[in-house]
Amino acid sequence: MLKCAISEQDITPIKPMDLSGYTIDFNYPLRRGISNGALDPLLCVTMLLEINGERVLFVSLDFIVVIKSFTEEIREAISNRFSIPVMNIIVSGTHTHSGPHVFLPQYVSNEDQEKILEKDYLNIVKEKIFLSVEEVLHNLESVEAYYSNTHINGYYGNRNVRSGSYDDSFHVIRFKNSEDKVIGSFANISCHPTILKENSLKFSADLLGNIRKNISEKWDSPVLLTNGAAGDVSSRHFTNDNTYDTVIEFGTGISNQVLNNFNESRIDLDDIKVKKVSLKQEYSPKKDKNLAGINILDNPDVPEIFKKEVKRKQSVNNILFELESYIYLIGPVSFITFPGECVTSLAEKIKSASNMEITMLICYANDFWYYFVPEEEYGKYFESIISPLPMGLADKYGHLISDELQNIQSK
Structure with missing residues (x-):
């Protein structure tokens, strides 16, 4: 038997804060000033599925990233209070670049450890998450599931190569x-x-928030919207300006494609398998002769902020990567969580290992290790230049996920 419930909470800060996004070094936000209001609400959307008695909880936050120390605390607290297994709890960000600046991943912190900023605000967010879990547990009801897939065109694409895959x-x-x-x-x-x-x-959930709003209003019910392999995908080649009118225009256009081409079919979410995938690896950027971006340091045409980030990476003695993903096989669907930004080519390799009817990556989930760029693209574009990952680590991690996906499918 399948049961479901969903809850929506407003987490828009009530006081001005630094905004996240548009920065190489999170210690020095490029935005000169703090927020002065909101264009639309930032949300926490929580969905609970119960498949033959086993529960899976999705929590989506309108944050640019979430980090492990924060999500671990949330997941463990939910598990202790509501008896949902930790590995069955997914906390992800929609990756809006117009949310509050609340986290510093350890590899960009001066203290070389994760930092949580705006603790008072995050305590409010935590309480709203717990409230949302109480609501979905209370409202859980029997449901049937229906799936649809729409191919969107004309609003976004590969931002590095205009005709590239995405x-x-x-x-x-x-x-x-x-x-x-x-x-x-x-x-x-x-x-x-x-x-x-x-x-x-101004705070805003940006494009994804507008799409979510439009579809939610049309169906008169909340929508939990997750972000997938967006590492090298954006509206860069399609927008004429960067105003909120464009957010509305593009959000409406994408929503209309979904709603006007909607063709759903019933699916049976009648069983569940869960597998944790983890990888630990130490790395010394200071000793890495293949560090992405070394070749730009003497190029006068490259912006100084990029050079600054390469030099900062060169100064780091050691990084311990602790990467975690989870694979959920639920009926004909495979959900794969990803602790950072996955570029298209890596996502395609991972998905090629799936024999499920439907495969989705939930990126920006449970932790954030920036861009995962495979070897054939390493050093070519912006993503690997600002990423802490060394050449080959993204491939290694992608292979590990693919192998575990094939293993769990065969059982």
């Missing part, structure tokens, strides 16, 4: 109760929500 899928799983009412939906898109730029000083 994941154009907009996945939707709608959950309907015994009265055939849609009580909530799970959705997945792969695109940077970066229409608003560094000159915008």
Whole structure:
């Protein structure tokens, strides 16, 4: 038996804060000033699935990233208070670049450790997460699941190579109760929500938030929208300006493609398998002769901020990568969490190992290790220059996920 419930909480800060996004070094935000209001609400959307008694919880936050120390605390607290297994709890960010600046991953912190900023605000967020879990547990009801996939065109694509490959899928799983009412939906898109730029000083969930709002209003129920392999995907080649009017225009256009081409079919989410994938590796950027970006240091045409980031990486003696993903096989669907930004080519390799009817990556999930760029693209584009990952680590991790995916599918 399948049960589902969904909750939506407003987590827009009530006081001005530094905004996240548009910075190489998180210690020095490029935005000169703090927020002065909000264009739309930032949300926490929580969905609980119960598959034959086993529960899986999705928590989506309108943050640019989430880090391990924060998500571990949340997941363990939820597990202790509500008896949901830690490995069945996914906390992810939508990756808006117009949210509050609340986290410093350890590899960009001066103290070489994770830092949580704005603790008072995050305590409020935590309480709203716990409230949302209470709500979904209380509202859990029997449902049937229906799946649709729309291929989006004309609004975003590969930002490095205009004609390059990208994941154009907009996945939707709608959950309907015994009265055939849609009580909530799970959705997945792969695109940077970066229409608003560094000159915008208002909070916003940006493109993904506008899409979510439009679809939620149409179906009269909340939508939990996750972000997939968006590492090298954005609206860069499609926008004429970076105003909020463009957010609305693009959000409406994408929503209309989803709604006007909607063709769903029933799927049976009648069983579940879960597998944890983990990799630890030490790395010394200081000793790395193949460090991405070394070749740009003497190039006068390269912006100084890029050179500064390469030099900062060169000064780091050691990084301990502790990477974790989870694979969830639920009926014909495989959900794969990813602790950072996955570029298209790596996602394609991982998905090629799946024999499931539907495969989705949930990126920016449980932790954040920046861009995962495979060897054939390493050093070519912006993503690997600012990423702490050495050449080959993204491939190694992608292979590990693929191997574990094949193993769990065969059992």
